[in-house]
Amino acid sequence: MKKTTTFILLCLMTYCAVCTGQTEHKTNKKQTIAKSKKEDTLEQLNLLDEQTKIYGQLFELAGSGEENPLGGATNYLELLEKIDLPAEQKELLYEQYKIYDLSLDPTKKDSLRIMFDKMMTRAIEKSKNDH
Structure with missing residues (x-):
């Protein structure tokens, strides 16, 4: 009786394991791309x-x-x-924060590029003036 119960229990567990292992969800490529684009637009x-x-x-x-x-x-x-802090350092930290904040929102990439370019131009001019 023990052997029969053990065998039936083992078969039942194997059956359950096989059934749960076959739950692979197939998505087509278009749905995956649409989903990733939707996730990319989230801030x-x-x-x-x-x-x-x-x-x-x-x-x-x-x-x-x-x-x-x-x-x-x-x-x-x-x-x-x-x-x-000195006003100059506060302004620099504020600009860096704005660049970081813009980088988090994928819909504002153009604003990020413009702000970063301005910051780099000022840094290059300051570097040239110091030498």
Whole structure:
């Protein structure tokens, strides 16, 4: 009786394994391309803003209160406004943030290219003036 029960149980498990192993979903090439294009148009998560939020929460949990180095900023731009840096450095960080933010949205590639070109042109001119 034990042998028969074990054999039937083994056959049942094998049958289930074979049935679940055959669930391969076949999609045609056009559907795959359309799906990838749809995913490419989605804006990605801005990690600088998320880091600012996480660090702000971390300092709050640590009990920094009024001495919070982030000053209660909820995104990176607010942090740039609140920190004590020279205006030139703040402007550079702001431009870098804008370039990074534009790079996350695939629909704004032209704006990204223009902004990056301007930034590179200014850097080249500054380099020539320094020499």
